[in-house]
Amino acid sequence: xxxxxxxxxxxxxxxxxxxxxxxxxxxxxxxxxxxxxxxxxxxxxxxxxxxxxxxxxxxxxxxxxxxxxxxxxxxxxxxxxxxxxxxxxxxxxxxxxxxxxxxxxxxxxxxxxxxxxxxxxxxxxxxxxxxxxxxxxxxxxxxxxxxxxxxxxxxxxxxxxxxxxxxxxxxxxxxxxxxxxxxxxxxxxxxxxxxxxxxxxxxxxxxxxxxxxxxxxxxxxxxxxxxxxxxxxxxxxxxxxxxxxxxxxxxxxxxxxxxxxxxxxxxxxxxxxxxxxxxxxxxxxxxxxxxxxxxxxxxxxxxxxxxxxxxxxxxxxxxxxxxxxxxxxxxxxxxxxxxxxxxxxxxxxxxxxxxxxxxxxxxxxxxxxxxxxxxxxxxxxxxxxxxxxxxxxxxxxxxxxxxxxxxxxxxxxxxxxxxxxxxxxxxxxxxxxxxxxxxxxxxxxxxxxxxxxxxxxxx
Numbered sequence: 001x002x003x004x005x006x007x008x009x010x011x012x013x014x015x016x017x018x019x020x021x022x023x024x025x026x027x028x029x030x031x032x033x034x035x036x037x038x039x040x041x042x043x044x045x046x047x048x049x050x051x052x053x054x055x056x057x058x059x060x061x062x063x064x065x066x067x068x069x070x071x072x073x074x075x076x077x078x079x080x081x082x083x084x085x086x087x088x089x090x091x092x093x094x095x096x097x098x099x100x101x102x103x104x105x106x107x108x109x110x111x112x113x114x115x116x117x118x119x120x121x122x123x124x125x126x127x128x129x130x131x132x133x134x135x136x137x138x139x140x141x142x143x144x145x146x147x148x149x150x151x152x153x154x155x156x157x158x159x160x161x162x163x164x165x166x167x168x169x170x171x172x173x174x175x176x177x178x179x180x181x182x183x184x185x186x187x188x189x190x191x192x193x194x195x196x197x198x199x200x201x202x203x204x205x206x207x208x209x210x211x212x213x214x215x216x217x218x219x220x221x222x223x224x225x226x227x228x229x230x231x232x233x234x235x236x237x238x239x240x241x242x243x244x245x246x247x248x249x250x251x252x253x254x255x256x257x258x259x260x261x262x263x264x265x266x267x268x269x270x271x272x273x274x275x276x277x278x279x280x281x282x283x284x285x286x287x288x289x290x291x292x293x294x295x296x297x298x299x300x301x302x303x304x305x306x307x308x309x310x311x312x313x314x315x316x317x318x319x320x321x322x323x324x325x326x327x328x329x330x331x332x333x334x335x336x337x338x339x340x341x342x343x344x345x346x347x348x349x350x351x352x353x354x355x356x357x358x359x360x361x362x363x364x365x366x367x368x369x370x371x372x373x374x375x376x377x378x379x380x381x382x383x384x385x386x387x388x389x390x391x392x393x394x395x396x397x398x399x400x401x402x403x404x405x406x407x408x409x410x411x412x413x414x415x416x417x418x419x420x421x422x423x424x425x426x427x428x429x430x431x432x433x434x435x436x437x438x439x440x441x442x443x444x445x446x447x448x449x450x451x452x453x454x455x456x457x458x459x
Contacts, residue, residue: 026125027095035062035091043126044069049241050077050130054093061085064093064103064112066130066145068241072262077130077152077243078145080112095124099142101134116142130154153217153244159225161213169279169310170250174213179206180225182252182270184279186310189382191339193278194252194270205229217244221267223254233267242267250277275385278338282312286335286384298381299330300398317399321361329354329366329395330404336367336390338383345375350395353377357397365396 025046027033033041035054042053048069055065055076064080080103090106099122101114114134116122121137131154132145146157151167153159159180164173169186179201182194191197195204206227215225221233221242233242233254241257252270257263271277275287281295282304288294297303297313304311320326342363345356350368353375357363360377367376369392381396398404 026123029095029097029099029120029122032092032094035086035088038062043124043132045126045128045130047128049128050126052126052132054091055079056088057085060088062088062091066126066132068257070259070262071257071264075243075264077154078132079150082150084111086111095122099134099136101143114143118142129156131157151246155217155219155242157217159215165246167246167248167250170246172246172252177201177208178211178213179208179227180215180229182246182250184250184277186279188283189380191278191383193250193276196276217242217254221254221256231268235265235267249274249280275387278383280309281384282310284313284315284381284384285309286332286386288386298332298384298396299404300396300402317402326399326401327358327397328400330398332386332394332396334388334390335384335386335394336392337365337378337381337394338385340378340380340382342377342379347373348375349373354395363397365394367392367394
């Protein structure tokens with residue numbers, strides 16, 4: 001009798017841990033997920049391609065997220081609280097008796113909730129598409145993660161006029177003229193950098209006549225927007241796992257999952273040249289590609305925060321407008337600061353252009369195009385970049401008493417500025433079509449992408 005009882009009990013003991021570690025695709029009213037059990041209790045789509053639950057973001061901090069189960073680094077595609085992680089102890093997600101999915105921190109603070117209230121019979125389920133849905137007792141969808149994207153679009157998840165992708169200071173959204181755009185919205189300034197502001201809507205291959213404002217990525221790598229944007233991945237036509245993500249460096253990229261290795265391959269990106277992305281080097285900063293992405297400060301300036309290029313550079317001087325003879329101009333070859341023009345003058349000499357800037361207290365620098373004799377005076381040094389293809393030079397306005405050698409700056413092949421002013425160079429990876437993929441040093445690397453190097457070197 002005892003032996004037969006042992007035979008019955010032993011299988012039960014071996015099965016219990018497995019069932020405890022397993023997950024389901026749905027939870028019902030009254031269910032709770034505890035952060036301490038994040039490795040054992042979570043939702044999984046019926047296909048097992050996606051998981052949803054507490055995701056460790058580091059330092060005892062967690063988000064409530066959805067991720068690719070089979071990606072090497074479990075790439076996150078949605079988070080309820082990307083900017084407000086909760087504590088690794090005492091936090092929980094509950095589908096309460098009111099039918100509201102609620103994320104609470106250790107102190108009971110509600111960090112996020114679905115704002116649904118359908119009462120008993122409410123369920124939350126993770127679908128094969130990666131969409132987390134909340135349904136009432138009749139099966140009607142009350143809320144879905146597809147309608148509240150963070151930085152990623154999945155196949156068949158629409159981007160609409162009511163939604164946007166956001167990553168740090170960067171966002172992808174439909175503007176009020178019906179055009180899909182990338183925008184940098186920093187602490188000091190905002191600017192649109194895609195499609196290029198140098199061309200009109202039609203020249204950029206878009207239209208602003210379709211007011212439906214919707215864009216969708218399909219399973220075969222085809223991304224179509226109502227403004228006429230038509231994009232195909234380099235591996236278009238194959239049905240594999242994909243995502244469209246706005247990365248920390250402000251670039252919009254399509255990724256394809258290598259099923260055997262779990263790594264991501266970049267199959268398309270919006271910006272071919274990193275320095276065309278606004279705000280990467282912050283206010284007063286200058287972007288170069290040598291051949292790696294590279295931020296530096298102009299002469300007379302230093303990094304505001306040695307660990308954060310987003311904060312740009314600050315001047316080592318105080319500008320006074322009392323005497324124009326106190327200033328000089330230091331040439332920065334093949335350099336420009338995009339936008340923020342105070343004036344534009346044609347058919348003027350370089351000397352005349354400098355005089356215009358000296359006579360204006362608000363003028364901080366000039367860009368001069370020698371061949372066409374065009375003069376641009378600028379008040380704000382932002383979106384600076386150096387390129388051998390730029391048909392002009394920048395002349396920065398500085399006090400004479402700083403003792404900066406114009407010849408030293410002009411002859412350097414890399415814009416390195418004064419001795420003692422640090423630079424940060426970011427490593428680049430060998431990528432599709434030889435294009436670069438880099439992210440600011442102070443920010444995390446592109447999620448789940450093993451080919452990206454973000455090694456920072458302080459010169």
